[in-house]
Amino acid sequence: MTHNRKHSFMPKDFFQFKQFGITQRLSAMKVGTDGVLLGAWAQLPDGGKSILDVGAGTGLIALCMAQRYPTTTITAIELDAPAAQEAQDNVNASPFANRIHVLCADFTRHNFTETFDLIVSNPPYFSSGILSPQSARAQARHASVSLSLDTLLRCARTCLAPSGRIALVLPALQVDELRIAALNNGLGLEELCYVYPQSNGKPQLMLCRLARLIELLPIQHFTQLTLCSSDEAYNRLVTPFYLD
Numbered sequence: 440m441t442h443n444r445k446h447s448f449m450p451k452d453f454f455q456f457k458q459f460g461i462t463q464r465l466s467a468m469k470v471g472t473d474g475v476l477l478g479a480w481a482q483l484p485d486g487g488k489s490i491l492d493v494g495a496g497t498g499l500i501a502l503c504m505a506q507r508y509p510t511t512t513i514t515a516i517e518l519d520a521p522a523a524q525e526a527q528d529n530v531n532a533s534p535f536a537n538r539i540h541v542l543c544a545d546f547t548r549h550n551f552t553e554t555f556d557l558i559v560s561n562p563p564y565f566s567s568g569i570l571s572p573q574s575a576r577a578q579a580r581h582a583s584v585s586l587s588l589d590t591l592l593r594c595a596r597t598c599l600a601p602s603g604r605i606a607l608v609l610p611a612l613q614v615d616e617l618r619i620a621a622l623n624n625g626l627g628l629e630e631l632c633y634v635y636p637q638s639n640g641k642p643q644l645m646l647c648r649l650a651r652l653i654e655l656l657p658i659q660h661f662t663q664l665t666l667c668s669s670d671e672a673y674n675r676l677v678t679p680f681y682l683d
């Protein structure tokens with residue numbers, strides 16, 4: 440299956456990427472551009488070996504990270520049991536099954552026995568509004584139902600390696616909320632990449648890299664991407680994953 444990079448994914452039961460496939464019949468939140476971007480953009484710190492994917496859904500981001508970093512081990516934690524099972528099935532069907540462990544558990548309650556060099560998450564986007572009548576979809580989409588940004592960062596910091604990093608994809612409008620939640624949890628913004636749906640529009644998403652405040656360099660990095668085939672930076676990110 441080919442993919443037009445100018446547009447977001449349309450809901451379908453299966454997507455074929457270059458090195459793995461994603462079945463998404465059970466997971467409430469389907470494959471989307473945001474997840475692909477985070478999986479292609481998040482950077483493992485030098486020497487890092489362990490990655491945690493919080494709210495794994497179909498397993499998309501975990502699989503992207505496994506493809507990019509062949510010597511890592513990855514834990515993908517997902518609260519919703521049907522989604523966790525689907526993620527496990529997708530992992531089992533991939534070339535990376537021996538390096539990804541899918542865990543069906545509540546991230547806010549689980550006691551990890553290890554720390555992680557990189558924690559990635561495509562967290563709930565909406566903190567207000569009408570909840571979906573489907574409880575799984577509401578849980579996946581609404582922070583008020585499952586995981587607020589402040590709670591996500593608080594729990595992530597407890598299992599973050601001393602020089603580890605946290606990478607998120609969020610709506611661009613949440614930048615101030617992100618900064619406040621980060622500071623509340625002893626974290627700071629190291630890199631911010633705004634994602635534009637078109638060259639003359641406003642940013643829709645932001646890719647964010649956070650570090651402990653003591654690890655931050657004096658200069659923060661601010662970059663941008665545009666979701667079109669003429670953006671070289673965007674093409675470099677997604678070419679290893681999308682079929683031509």
